[in-house]
Amino acid sequence: MLSVIRNACAASVLALAVVAALSVARSTAASPIRHLHVSPNGSDANQCARTAPCASFQRAYRLAAPGAVVVVHGGTYPSQRLTAVPAKRGPNIVFRPAKGARVVLGGLTFGTDTASEGPKYITVRGMKLSYADANHQRGIDVRPGAKQIRLEYMDAGDFTTWQSNGVTVIGGDYGPCRAPASGCWLNNIDVSNNVTIDGATFHDYNYLPACVASADCHWRSIYINGGHNITLRNSTVRNSVFAPWTTISGSLAAARGNDGILIENNQFGLPVQSPMASGWQNAWCQNGSTPSYRNITVRFNSFARGTSADFPGWYDAEFGCRVQNFQVYGNIFGSRPVCPGAQTLTVGVSYRYNVYAGPLKGKCGPGDVYIGGRKMSFYGHDTQQPRRGDFALRKTGFRGAALVPVKAGCPVKDAAHRRRGHGGFCTPGAFERLRAR
DSSP, X not given: OHHHHHHHHHHHHHHHHHHHHHHHHHHHHHOOEXXXXXXXXXXXXXXXXXXXXXXXXXXXXXXXXEEEEEEEOSEEEOXXXXXXXXXXXXXXXXXXXXXXXXXXXXXXXXXXXXXXXXOEEEEEESOEEOEEETTEEOOEEEOTTOEEEEEESOEESOEEXXXXXXXXXXXXXXXXXXXXXXXXXXXXXXXXXEEEXXXXXXXXXXXXXXXXXXXXXXXXXXXXXXXXEEEEESOEEESOSSSSEEEOOSHHHHHHOEEEEEXXXXXXXXXXXXXXXXXXXXXXXXXXXXXXXEEEEEESOEEOTTOOOOSSOTTHHHHTOOEEEEEEESOEESSOOOOBTTBGGGTTEEEESOEEOSSOOSOSSTTOXXXXXXXXXXXXXXXXXOOTTTTOBOSSSOOGGGOEEGGXXXXXXXTTSOBOOBTTEEOSSSSOOSSOO
């Protein structure tokens, strides 16, 4: 009897061991790789190991587990395209250069023209796009169906979103890209949802002579068309035209309109002037819904001398633009904009607590302050083409009458990430003074 019991126990132990081994085998077979490598000399026949790297981002993306890091070794790569892999989920797979490596891409595209091929949950960090020629750096393209794409500290000619959702741009350098374009396009937020740009620099979006000489030359550094929940903050635009240009153009945009746009804590240089560029910003409704602009907030931005904004824009009378809850407050303008009532279709745009310089005297709303003349001597560096932090405010020379009550809606932090608000007030413009009084 004892022998039977012993044999039964031994059989049970063996069965449990077999089950455990099979479970481990299944788990190992099903577990995607969590740390991968890509190299210009790699092969997509490999498993993206350190000693046997892959050649393409797509191969690494296909093998990567959620939250995996793809180490991209230094060198020059051809254009990379990432497309959907079934059942991918967050957290994001992160593509980053190897330590100390310089990675140059011939292009970077997320998806195709087919929404089902848009990839999801990807971060690309710290890489550079190559140049098509001296005036055009190649760009980044986020296409239909792409979701939760994050670009961190990239150096490219532009980035474009088209029918995508959840795109975040952190830092980075975008430009040059001049019309007519070659290898790059606009920093284009087109019929997209939930796009955030934070701390980026946009520069040298300009015209080449061939474009200026043409009959139809349209160009902008930042283009928002039919966007929902779009944020541009803590960024700098210089040596460029129309930053940003917001429109309702095309049937898809017309069905949506622009809704939920926040533009705050940015520095805007004087727009590049040419026969085809006469102002800083234009908003139009070529295929306008009613109202075309809903829940738009433009606040705490700093503008160069002589630089203003045009809300909603000089095409309005032609295309019938309408607005709802369009707030403009806490900005420093280098020239006073067109006030409500002076242009029929600006009715509905609300101005308050803005600071104006330049030849157009007066104010557009309660709490506005006209400081006269054209000089902006309270800027740390009064330049018409700012770089990061040039429009930081001096400790002295800024009129206290222009302070904005915190209860009016001050951002929590300024463009330098300093906390706003001193004694119930905060300072207009992109930068908070160290002491507001």
